[in-house]
């Protein structure tokens with residue numbers, strides 16, 4: 001019987017602390033290249049634009065990469081001869097080594113947690129009585145995630161997370177990488193919520209209404225639509241609508 005094909009790449013977290021300034025600069029550069037590629041190849045899939053982000057200075061890119069209330073995971077492909085194994089991701093240093101050794105194929109960022117109060121949602125267009133998590137992150141039609149969230153007390157509270165920036169290079173698609181990036185994000189959310197002693201944790205995602213492929217991928221992983229038309233101030237001018245999905249992540253293993 002033929003042995004199963006190895007998975008297409010490893011999912012590697014970008015450490016929050018990268019000791020070597022040169023390693024940090026290289027990782028910031030790799031992140032910037034793949035993020036701008038995503039904005040340029042699939043502009044309709046993102047609320048942000050290539051025009052805006054290509055103007056970011058180095059500090060802005062660096063704050064994306066080592067964000068105290070965000071965690072980015074990279075799908076890294078083997079760059080040739082060397083085999084990369086999941087077991088190699090033992091600590092920050094080995095993660096940095098893998099990030100610098102391999103080829104970056106895809107990205108996902110988990111933002112949060114922020115405190116979510118189920119009472120605070122009194123807006124319209126809801127499809128169900130369930131809480132609409134995106135209200136923890138979108139205020140006055142704009143994304144609004146306070147840095148204070150990093151120091152909030154989550155003891156016994158509902159910890160809300162949001163997934164942003166999911167992108168896989170066109171040539172690496174349909175190999176399960178996005179599914180693995182999302183599953184790794186869900187595991188990270190579970191661990192973070194547990195570490196912070198939250199009593200509930202959930203993830204929100206917003207998808208362009210035309211992005212049926214991403215929506216069906218999320219739905220297959222247990223996300224459900226809570227809002228068909230969240231209105232955002234568009235970076236392209238005017239307003240745009242996105243579909244809101246969410247999923248509770250069980251804190252107990």
Ligand SMILES: CC(C)(COP(=O)(O)OP(=O)(O)OC[C@H]1O[C@@H](n2cnc3c(N)ncnc32)[C@H](O)[C@@H]1OP(=O)(O)O)[C@@H](O)C(=O)NCCC(=O)NCCS
Nearest residue numbers: 042045166167168173174175176177178179206207214216
């Ligand atoms: C949406 C996106 C992230 C999906 O990435 P991906 O790595 O191709 O996703 P997956 O491989 O996990 O799943 C995609 C499809 O491949 C299929 N697939 C997964 N593994 C497979 C394999 N080994 N062989 C064949 N097909 C496979 C999945 O079943 C899924 O099928 P579907 O499209 O019929 O639902 C990618 O298309 C992308 O970057 N798009 C542009 C940006 C974007 O839309 N981001 C989301 C913003 S919310």
